[in-house]
Amino acid sequence: MASVIVPLFNREELTRQCWAALCSHTPAPAFEAVFVDNGSTDGTGAFLDGIARTAPERVRIIRNPENRGFAAACNQGAREGAGEVLVFLNNDVVVHAGWLEPLVRELGENPGTGVVGARLVYPDGTIQHAGVGVNRKGIPYHLFHRLRADDPLVVERRRFSMVTGACMAVRRHEFLSLGGFDEGFINGHEDVDLCLRYFHGGRDIVYRPDCVATHHESQTEGRFAHCRYNTQRTLRRWSGVLVQDDFNFLFPESERQVPSKALRAAIKLPTCDRDAASGSVVSSMEALARDLCRMGHACEIHHNDDWGRDDLDRDVAIVVPGRVPYRPKPYMLNILLVTGMRDVEHFPFDRAAAYQMVCCVPEAVPTLVAAGLGDRIAEIRLAGEGIDPDSLRAVTARIVRLLDATALAPVRRDSRRTVSVLMATYNRRDLLPGAIESVRAQTHREWELVIVNDGGESAADIVAAFGDDRIVYREAGH
Known part of the structure; x- marks a missing residue:
């Protein structure tokens, strides 16, 4: 049995719709509903009394004298719920037929899955949520917003680092062991924080497109009153973790290949101001990252303020030359990427010995050969915003061979900083x-x-x- 936890504050009409859909589209033995009323002042209390009388075996009601917020209400419901699977459901969500089974089955069949999210659509049928990614500013956001509900990008099971808490399933014992939602957030980012705790604890965050519901979105009073506070709290806690990853999902999951050896790459961009990070260089590197991910490799983009990361989870650094010099790490394979003559202007000739490969366009080859780098050059061709696919495949194959053949410095954590x-x-x-x-x-x-x-x-x-x-x-x- 699953415990469906619905936090409430007023909006009786939405709660009626939510409950009617639950009853219509969920087999009675499969769930109980735990309504947590955060001090509603409209007709919500009387409505809850009514459904508790008509369905006492599957309705629990928790009443708070004041509005304790989303996180506290969900945590209360989790402690009171009897099901091993907890489903957090906003009262402005109307579930569709067959919605619950994919959530329960995912957690039952895949021990590595920690959190399961749903495909949520607006009343007009376009996508409200189909996974959460991180943009170039390091801010989580809803991917695929307003795409068609049958777009190829949203119809396959996928792994993300975050999903929305508007319709989210977890195992009860794991949720409580993690301490539940952080009640320091105020009606926002609680789901982001929870997912990141699961994700960085080694659990998968899975999106199930076969769980579908309509989301009227942000109907709770004061929903956006604390956006700045919640965002700042998230960034303070996870600033070293929230690295752009949205390019990893900009192709159908079925197109993701399985390479003989998956690379873990970090593209190093010399951009100091993320707000100003735009134009052809950034766009082309996002295209490169997307193509590497499509080929089955793991890729991140690190702007200048990310360069202090230890990169112990990466084995390749792909560096774009710029005014800000990058200091190569001896335990990684370091590659310079020259996509035009403007990159030659900032080429680190004084540190060239620290790089094992230079990927460059044909027009830059003579200059680099003259500098004595001919044996390290891998010529690339550009196509559209990124690198020609055949050229990229040849380069990645060479990188794999280099990794296998190169003796890199062993990784040692600095015990003085531990x-x-x-x-x-x-x-x-x-x-x-x-x-x-x-x-x-x-x-x-x-x-x-x-x-x-x-x-x-x-x-x-x-x-x-x-x-x-x-x-x-x-x-x-x-």
Whole structure:
């Protein structure tokens, strides 16, 4: 059974529509509805009393004397719900036939999936939500907004790093172990934060297009009153993580290839001002990233303010020359990308020895050969906004051969920057997930957390649920 948790504040007419659709399109034994009323002052209370009398076996009602917000209401519902699967559903969502089964089946058949999202459409049939990506400014946003509901980009199961909380399914025990939604957000970004905690704990965030619902969107009073605060809170917590990835989804999932060896590339752009990051260079690099992803490789775009990342999850840096010099990391394969003579003007001839390959257009070849780089040149041809596909395939094949043949410096974390956090616990399983999450939320990324159980009930399962290898658990043994 699934517990469908519906947070409410006024708008009785929307709640009526939501409930009617749930009853029409969900088999009765498959769900219970947990309505959390955040102090409604219209007819919502009387309506909830009515459905509780007519369907007491599948309706739970939680009443708050005041509006505690989306996150707190959902957390209350999660604690009270009896189902192992929790579905968070806005009261302005009207589910379609067969909506619940894909969510439950995804979690039942795929242990690696942590969060499941739905295909949400506007009343006119266009897409409201089909996955969340990160744009070049590092801001999460709804991909495919206003596309047709049958567009090839939105009709296949896909993995994202985020989905919307308007219709979202999770396993109850995992959700509670993670501490639930962060109640510090105010009606916005709670879903982004939760998904990122799952994603960076090693779980997949999956979009299921066969779960369809109509979303009237943002009908709650004061929905956008705290946008700036919520965005700033998200960026403070996840600034080192929210890297542009939208190009990864700008082709149908069925077109994604399976290479013999998948590269993990970071394209380094010398752009200091993301607000001004536009024009042909950025667009062409986004096209390159999209094409690499289509070929089955993992790719990120790092603007200048991302260059401080340790890149331990990347094995190739593709660097566009610019006024701001990039310092190559010795444990990565470093490649210079010259797409025109303007790049030659900023070519780092003084650091050329640190680069294992130079990909360049034909007109730049004579200059680079004259500089003694002839043995490192891989000639490329441009096509449209990006690199010609045949040319790109040849270059990636050469990169794979270089990775296999090149002895890169071993990766060593800087122990001088690592902070060891020591946490003792004794029979406080209820508080431990929140304490762990508070450490994981820190912006300093070089840390380890050592949790010592001082003779109380084991908390190994709580620690394991985070899936974070920076967390060490020990039993004191007395």
